[in-house]
Amino acid sequence: MRSKRLPGRHLKILSAGRKSWSLTLCLAGTLSVILYLPPCNTLKGAQVFLIASFLCAASGMSFLVYRCTSAGRVGFLLIACSLGMFLGSAVPISRYLTVGYSGLPLERVSSFTGYLNKDSIPLKKGGYGYTLDLTEVSDSLGNTADARGRVILISSDGPPLFWGSRIEVNAPLSREEGSDISYIAFGSPLDDSLTGWKHPLYALRREWREKLVERASRLSPDSRALFKALFFGIQDELDIFESTSFRKAGCSHILALSGMHLGIISGLLLLVLHIFFRKSLAFLLSLGIVVVYIALVGLKPSLVRAAVMYALSGLCITANRKIDIFQILLCSFILLVLLSPGDIHTLSFQLPFLALPGIILLGKCRHF
Numbered sequence: 370m371r372s373k374r375l376p377g378r379h380l381k382i383l384s385a386g387r388k389s390w391s392l393t394l395c396l397a398g399t400l401s402v403i404l405y406l407p408p409c410n411t412l413k414g415a416q417v418f419l420i421a422s423f424l425c426a427a428s429g430m431s432f433l434v435y436r437c438t439s440a441g442r443v444g445f446l447l448i449a450c451s452l453g454m455f456l457g458s459a460v461p462i463s464r465y466l467t468v469g470y471s472g473l474p475l476e477r478v479s480s481f482t483g484y485l486n487k488d489s490i491p492l493k494k495g496g497y498g499y500t501l502d503l504t505e506v507s508d509s510l511g512n513t514a515d516a517r518g519r520v521i522l523i524s525s526d527g528p529p530l531f532w533g534s535r536i537e538v539n540a541p542l543s544r545e546e547g548s549d550i551s552y553i554a555f556g557s558p559l560d561d562s563l564t565g566w567k568h569p570l571y572a573l574r575r576e577w578r579e580k581l582v583e584r585a586s587r588l589s590p591d592s593r594a595l596f597k598a599l600f601f602g603i604q605d606e607l608d609i610f611e612s613t614s615f616r617k618a619g620c621s622h623i624l625a626l627s628g629m630h631l632g633i634i635s636g637l638l639l640l641v642l643h644i645f646f647r648k649s650l651a652f653l654l655s656l657g658i659v660v661v662y663i664a665l666v667g668l669k670p671s672l673v674r675a676a677v678m679y680a681l682s683g684l685c686i687t688a689n690r691k692i693d694i695f696q697i698l699l700c701s702f703i704l705l706v707l708l709s710p711g712d713i714h715t716l717s718f719q720l721p722f723l724a725l726p727g728i729i730l731l732g733k734c735r736h737f
Contacts, residue, residue: 412465415458422458425451456706463710469544469551471506472514478506480539481554483520484567488667489530491605496525501536503552518551527557531578532667533571578665602626602666626666628675628721635659635679652683670705670717677701694729698722 425447432444471478483501490498499522506516522538530536540556566572578601585597594606604612604624615621623629638658642651659679663672681697702722705712712718 412461415461415465418454419458419462422451422454425454452703456703456710459706459710460713469503469516469518471503471516471518471542473506473508473512473516475542475544477508478542479509480507480537481505481516481520481542482507482535482537485530485532485534485536486519488532489527491529492523494525496523497527497529498523499527499530499536499558506542520552520554522554522556522558524555524557530558531571531575533567533574535565535567574664581665598624599630600666602669626669627671628678631659631663631672631675631679634662639683649687652687656680656683670712670715671721674701674705674718674721677704695726698725 429444429447429451432440432447481503482505483503485499486502487500492498501520501522503516503518503520505513507513520542522540536558538554538556538558540554542552542554544552582597582601582603585593585600587593588596594608595611597603598607602625607624612621612624615624635655638655639651642654645651646654656679659676663669663676666672678697678701681700682692685692685697705718
């Protein structure tokens with residue numbers, strides 16, 4: 370029996386692949402197997418699956434050449450599996466590439482230098498926690514050497530510092546095994562340790578953020594603490610009564626910046642801008658403001674995920690295409706894993722991708 374000839378085979382094959390749930394299931398299944406089976410979650414296993422992903426992708430592309438719908442679906446399934454294997458292999462490979470390295474023996478290290486890769490986090494018992502990308506280590510004799518890795522610094526009396534700051538710390542390093550963190554240290558940054566920035570844009574970000582926080586401080590005392598918590602994620606100024614009230618009401622999550630906050634902000638921006646501009650321009654302007662907002666408050670996984678989903682949804686709207694929320698969720702998952710493979714092991718990354726499909730499905734149930 371002859372294969373069915375399709376006049377626009379690429380369009381119809383893409384449409385068939387787009388509507389196929391097998392694509393999503395193959396990708397998620399393959400990725401989960403690779404990530405959580407011990408033999409696969411090693412460097413050698415990742416290298417094998419990385420090679421297999423390219424072979425599988427090549428096989429899938431060869432099936433797409435045929436003018437047959439069934440061959441096109443097989444090709445899409447093979448490409449989906451290859452993408453799952455590629456993403457799964459990227460996680461242990463990225464972990465291997467970020468393994469801590471010190472040019473001096475660890476027991477001789479007395480101070481180190483690095484750049485903050487996020488804003489300092491206030492601790493419940495006082496002080497701040499810092500996450501640094503290590504660049505240099507020194508010993509008590511003045512010898513210095515290059516180093517790399519991620520350091521968690523716990524300080525009981527350190528100052529609040531910002532993303533991109535270059536700081537120096539007089540403290541020994543202890544290796545942290547079994548996590549994406551290479552080292553842990555206890556101490557405080559030196560008073561004159563802020564010796565520069567990773568890039569001038571980080572200094573500009575700090576200046577803008579401090580100006581906005583200062584303007585928010587001019588609000589009435591009853592509202593400024595709550596505004597800072599909801600808009601900037603700064604919860605230091607909330608009193609015990611407010612924090613306890615939110616916790617007893619089961620609404621503590623509202624105080625933590627998440628995709629819900631970004632959804633409200635982007636929706637209001639799009640609604641207002643659409644009054645003055647056409648649809649595509651209003652979306653681009655709102656997306657630019659959202660990107661600036663995320664840069665100011667910090668690259669939290671939930672905010673980045675929501676921003677990527679907003680961008681993909683907006684592109685569908687401007688192109689007059691139907692929005693499929695599951696496809697957008699899958700595409701955002703792929704993009705975020707490619708950008709930062711190590712985040713896939715964190716709860717802040719996993720929970721939104723596990724909770725959102727359930728919320729969507731329950732929302733579509735008419736008898737719920």
